[in-house]
Amino acid sequence: MKQPLRILHLEDNPVDAELVQVTLTREGIACEMLVVETRADFLAALGRAEIDLILADLTLPSFDGMSALAIVRQHYPELPFVFVSGSLGEEAAIETLKSGARDYVLKSRLARLAPAVRRALSEAEERTERRRTQEKLAQAYAEIHQRAESYQSLFNSIRDVIVVTDNQRRIVQVNQPALREVFGYESDEVVGRGTELLYADPQEYQLTGQEVFDLHNPARGRIMELRFRRRNGETFIGEMYALKRLDSSGAATGNIGMIRDINERRKAEEALRESEMRRYQLQVELHYAAEIQAKLLPRNGPDIPGFDVAARCLPAKQVGGDFFDWQEVCEGVWALTLGDVMGKGMAAAMLMATVRAAVRSVSHNHPSRALQLAEAALQHDLDNSESFVTLFMGQLHAARRRLLYVDCGHGFAFVRRRDGTVRRLLPRGLPLGVPGSKAYREGSVTLEKGDTLVLYSDGLIDARPELKLDSHLLARQLEGAASAAEMLERLIGLTEQQGPQPDDVTVLVAHCTAEQSPVPECMASGSCGSHNEPMPGTGNE
Template identity: 50%
Template sequence: MSQQLRILHLEDDPLDAELVESTLIGEGFDCDLRVVATREAFVAALDAGGIDVILADFALPKFDGMAALEIVRHTCPAIPFIFVSGRLGEETAIDSLRNGATDYVLKNRLSRLGPAVRRALDEAVEREERRRAEAALHESERCRLQLQVELRYAAEIQRKLLPRNYPQIPGFEVAARCLPAQQVGGDFFDWQEVCPGVWGFTLGDVMGKGLAAAMLMATARAALRSVAHNRPEKALRLAEQALVTDLENSESFVTLFFGQIHAAARRLTFVDCGHGLAFLRRASGLVEELTPRTFPLGIPVDLNFQEGAAIFATGDTLVLYSDGLIDARPELALDNQALARCLAGAGRAQEMVDRLLALPALEDNLPDDLTVLVVHCTG
């Protein structure tokens, strides 16, 4: 044995105790054998701890092995318990095993003691390994359930960060929806009246999905909201300055489209930060691409955010979406032209959003977050 074996031996005959010890030494065990003969001494030794194996005679003058086994079963059941007795009938032996004993050895057949101890130690190691595996599995399941609860809370908070009501803009209808691929995600949309008669609109997509992307989404949304009263070019420049450290530390980036609609003039000004998933569908069905485009937030390039502009006519529709819409069904070869055709005949913004979201037909199994925002000019 590479490690000293600590044995508690319940035995009232010193000669038998010496014989057991010499037998084990002869089997190659390095033994630290503590012999006790009373209940008090036995319990005190258990309380002291550090025991690898318990050997016990079956009958002692004031204490017996079955009572000792009962104590061990309730206080330290992982310790192997072997009866070493001069008389142990078959029925009694079976009862002892049924009550938790690991094995039994007759004193006139001590040649079995070494193998019995080795087997008991091996079984104890296996039990401990199973216990640890089960404990690890239990802890993993506990963490999984806790994470699910936390994700549900996070998802609820994220839903509350999205606008609850559509804005009332004279001459326009607005509708939007966000479907995270997981319980929480990195897509977001937002709107706010940044000054009288001017509404800001945002659709953003943080690289990745899940909780990390959701945390960055909330940060990006807050940063942009705080500067949205500026012209789009300045607003994005200020937002990037606020976000650059977080994006660098997380090695992430954000694509987004930020536009402002001047309702009275029916004029759209915007900055497209590497998003590219936006178009203006004219009432005739023609698609007008929205340019220019610049790099996403978090990409270290020294370029200005260039503004674009467009004028709405009655029946025109601004469509913003995330790449989850086309990634969900790549075989459909969805592009701006195909998406615009899908909107033919739809007269309400909500109907347009519903049509676009119905294209992937994968709401319950999305490969990526999916968000759509529509601004429809009604006249």
């Protein structure tokens, strides 16, 4: 992270702007702050100065942070953008992240500002470095293609140690630059002497004389690996191409040996073998990790009376941070969960296992209470990993066909009614791991025969951003499907594309197949938290 940073701060309160700069400086982030409060000044600063980071209040008298974010995303997509606001509702907080902001910090919690700035800058540097690397690779490939022929010619002209001998194997000529570099001798130290001084093993010297340098043998060239000795006594493995020296009539008058030091090549080959072995071991470990993660997810659909349920998780890498789950928390009541840990790969997979275990352990509670308990258990791990989790958790009362749920910043959930209409599932709260002052609010929805509950992760959208997927478009994909499995296949099929999958994709479908049935007396007693009627004023029906 370069310092000092040039920060454009959209803020109308000079005191708040100064407090932000003091907070960053105190945390060791030197910065030059350019404070503006109007659209015109904001645009002028963007065009005039080289900005490293944008901080913005959400609302100002004549301009707003979301409009500023839209401008930046359109014209400067790699420029990191962080909201610093005095008040930021739950809906607004989620919208800022989905609109492209890297983070948001409440003015009352400026202790989070420095980590948020460092993380935003680090992510921006990674994206910039990746783009630069791709550009350099493209340029390098073009140059290699253009110069391949000249490089090949240059390579072929490189001189190894060329030793010319007479028929007694005495050295009569040698190329001095290569001799000095490989063996450490000057030419006058070896000319007139036998080639045995170059060999490390007398037996190898004798064998090459019998098999290759015997003047009565056929004049065939041969490549061998032999041990040689330098002037200082050090030995090395060399590759020698040996052939006869012929006169104008074709008679053998001596020998020619071209010697190349292959010590470094042998070391590189050994290093490559070790690297391949480590890569293989890593692949095996990742394979086992993927197997274990797959086994953590339910293998078979739940047997919920009146419902057909199917789900699938497709990690972007061998392991991922998405998960789905279901369990019967008490008789006739099922907990349905879909979560998405920030990031992907092994780090997200490790955190995913922890989140899944924590949520399962409290799923027998009312959804809002369950997620309060889960967040309390996970808060330390989420803080240390600087991560958060979006999660949708519902308790389905099978007999009543009623779903009581909490949406923790997930937002990708809807009910498709039998007639094709779509109902969004509100309210929504903050993700697990994101500080907030309000308790999780519950919502509820009653499902009739033919209705379908759909939960999915943002990987479904990331895989096909050009389609601008929304609930209505996804709901239309379900028309005419005969089962939850077929609905699932249609939604997963939207992610089929060329190239690597950008993010983990998870989809859960619960299709209501029967009318509401009478509730047994034992289930109506309220022995399970979700059997009680939802609290009024929480967004329920």
